[in-house]
Amino acid sequence: MAAIARTLRPLARAAATSSSRLPQSRNVISRSKQATRCMTTTPTRRYADANETEEIDLEGLQPTPIFHLTEIEQAMKDSVEKFANETILPKVRDMDEAEQMDPSIVEQCFEQGLMGIEIPEKYGGAGMNFTAAIVGIEELARIDPSVSVMVDVHNTLCNIAIMKYGTEESKKKWLPKLATDTVASFCLSEPGSGSDAFAMKTRAEKTADGYRINGSKMWISNAMEANFFIVFANLYPEKGYKGITAFIVDKDTPGFQIAKKERKLGIRASSTCVLNFDDVDVPRGNLLGEEGQGYKYAIGLLNEGRIGIAAQMTGLAIGAWENAARYAWNDRKQFGTLIGEFQGMQHQLAQAWTEIVAARCLVYNAARKKEAGEEFVKDAAMAKLYASQVAGRVSGQAVEWMGGMGFVREGLAEKYFRDSKIGVIYEGTSNIQLQTIARLLQREYTA
Numbered sequence: 188m189a190a191i192a193r194t195l196r197p198l199a200r201a202a203a204t205s206s207s208r209l210p211q212s213r214n215v216i217s218r219s220k221q222a223t224r225c226m227t228t229t230p231t232r233r234y235a236d237a238n239e240t241e242e243i244d245l246e247g248l249q250p251t252p253i254f255h256l257t258e259i260e261q262a263m264k265d266s267v268e269k270f271a272n273e274t275i276l277p278k279v280r281d282m283d284e285a286e287q288m289d290p291s292i293v294e295q296c297f298e299q300g301l302m303g304i305e306i307p308e309k310y311g312g313a314g315m316n317f318t319a320a321i322v323g324i325e326e327l328a329r330i331d332p333s334v335s336v337m338v339d340v341h342n343t344l345c346n347i348a349i350m351k352y353g354t355e356e357s358k359k360k361w362l363p364k365l366a367t368d369t370v371a372s373f374c375l376s377e378p379g380s381g382s383d384a385f386a387m388k389t390r391a392e393k394t395a396d397g398y399r400i401n402g403s404k405m406w407i408s409n410a411m412e413a414n415f416f417i418v419f420a421n422l423y424p425e426k427g428y429k430g431i432t433a434f435i436v437d438k439d440t441p442g443f444q445i446a447k448k449e450r451k452l453g454i455r456a457s458s459t460c461v462l463n464f465d466d467v468d469v470p471r472g473n474l475l476g477e478e479g480q481g482y483k484y485a486i487g488l489l490n491e492g493r494i495g496i497a498a499q500m501t502g503l504a505i506g507a508w509e510n511a512a513r514y515a516w517n518d519r520k521q522f523g524t525l526i527g528e529f530q531g532m533q534h535q536l537a538q539a540w541t542e543i544v545a546a547r548c549l550v551y552n553a554a555r556k557k558e559a560g561e562e563f564v565k566d567a568a569m570a571k572l573y574a575s576q577v578a579g580r581v582s583g584q585a586v587e588w589m590g591g592m593g594f595v596r597e598g599l600a601e602k603y604f605r606d607s608k609i610g611v612i613y614e615g616t617s618n619i620q621l622q623t624i625a626r627l628l629q630r631e632y633t634a
Contacts, residue, residue, distance in 0.1 A: 253551050263319045267326040270299055279331045282456035293412055301338050303366025306346055310362035318554045321498045328502025332606040333456035335499045340408050343495035344488050345371030348417055352476035352484055372413035374404045375485055382619050385428035385482055391420035397471040404462040410445055411458035414438045419481050431481035435473040442467040453605035490564050492614050493571040497550045500574035500610040504543045504581045507603035511585035512536055539581045546574040565627040572620035575610030582607040
């Protein structure tokens, strides 16, 4: 099968060229009343320097249905669906039982261009937009949420971090690798700092040639597969969270150790590990962004990443629903009738599907607002909160709809159920999302 990136690159290039022909002034898209570009056909994302702000005016854009996909995004959806069904599906159960990602799947994700969706073409990526990445993450999760989260963390946290905060030198060094053969990992959480992420104990100190890191990280996704780690450590503890700084650490750096691989309830093929840093020296060029700005970077990246996790959860919910619905309407009979013909079952299927669509609306709305340069933090929190709730609810119902076949490990129903639980935990627990939503609402409605 032709690589996804190779197939879609001409479309992405055409879209970027088309958008570049629009009249612009001071980096603002023209307000021309004759503009016919619809809201969802946002141009390929351009990452300016971290201290620059890209302003996009939406006045000339015409509204479209929230699930309208551009030609690029639809092609992404179709290509990833084919790849997931033909290549990933036959290996899902074996990977889950082995609690290990099949190396050939990782390799083929790179070959298909799924590990560099937003990375510009000049650095070896596909040069697509953020929503294209969300579409891909959702489609992968319909088949295997473990593969989906590997691609998600790599794209929406790590690649974006380098594109937004890396120097041109670091972009030239790392982005081609991240697009073609190097898995990335995002190292923030610690044993005593999960939701309170900035209470971290990992420390960094300056040396003659750069920095030295000591400490440990916990619950780190992609750790076994990764060779590239974005590590947050406090360079100036006396300043509290304002001393937190981000560094790039290579897996082969002396003193770096993967101490333990966790055995988990769900997404078992996705590696989650404890990492130790014992006098890990990193060169000055491996500083990511500016000293003391790591907490700002982490907050911003996680706000974007939560849309990716929400997409993972909606994809999971769709996969669980489709798996059970096909069984109810085609295979399972009781009292001589397919159970999907009973009104009670039909109502449950209809209710579950309605909730899935509602969750997807939140996800795609957040993605579009993020692309358009609008404030999206509350939308991302709502999408992540509700999508994870729906995924848990629907995947649990799906086990019941399938009866005994849903409870055994022969099929995928029980796996979707197990995989769904992580959605209310990582990249911000549900309570953290509720607190974020409430705080922003209070700010809006306080006189």
